[in-house]
Amino acid sequence: MRLFAVVAACLLMAACTTTNTKLASNPIKPPAGARIVLVEPDIELAVLTASGMQEPRADWTEQGRSNVAAEVERQMKARSHAYRMIDPDEAMGGRTGQLLRLHEAVGQSIMMFNYGYVSLPTKSASFDWTLGEGAQALGAAYEADYALFVFGRGNYASGARVATAVGLRSWASASRSAASSASPRWWT
DSSP states (O other), rough: HHHHHHHHHHHHHHHHHOOOOOOOSSSSOOOOOEEEEEEEEEEEEEEEEETSSSEEEEHHHHHHHHHHHHHHHHHHHHOEEEEEEOOOOTTHHHHHHHHHHHHHHHEEEHHHHHHOOOOOOSSSOOOOOOOGGGGHHHHHHTTTEEEEEOOEEEEEHHHHHHHHHHHHHHHHHHHHHHHSSSOTTTOO
16 A cells, blocks of 8 residues: 555655746836737757657657647737747858857757756846847847747656656665664673
8 A cells, every 4th residue: 555655655756746937027018019020939848768868859849849839829929919829940141140140059058047956146136137238139030029939848657667656766765764663782
């Protein structure tokens, strides 16, 4: 019965996820009718194997990218924004390409310093990252007032990963029980 409880608890814990969201202190809400250039969502989904390695899944990634793009487009229409989706692979030339690469570098810095284990002293109290004044070139190139970049990463535990977690937990629990029930033999 105890093993069943341990297995049930491990399965429930395997379903837990964490989400960490940060917002700018004074976000600017685009007015209705704003022209927005949407950079195709950068989404990557993976399966977490029993060994803890992430194996990217192209099919999940494509479906996730498609779902996010469709929802962003639906939200743009609902808010009466004029929008244009651009493929970053096709827009890598010239100044636009430089801005897209700059965005990637800034995005990696955000992941490292706002969501990682290291924080920058100047960014600890605020979430005010920017591409700078040069980003206006992107707006000029695509006749837009705003640009929207979407970035998402996710991984899902494989069946083998869940089984490994359950097995290790059961083993650790059994080891602890055996150790606590053994009587000390130092006096004999």
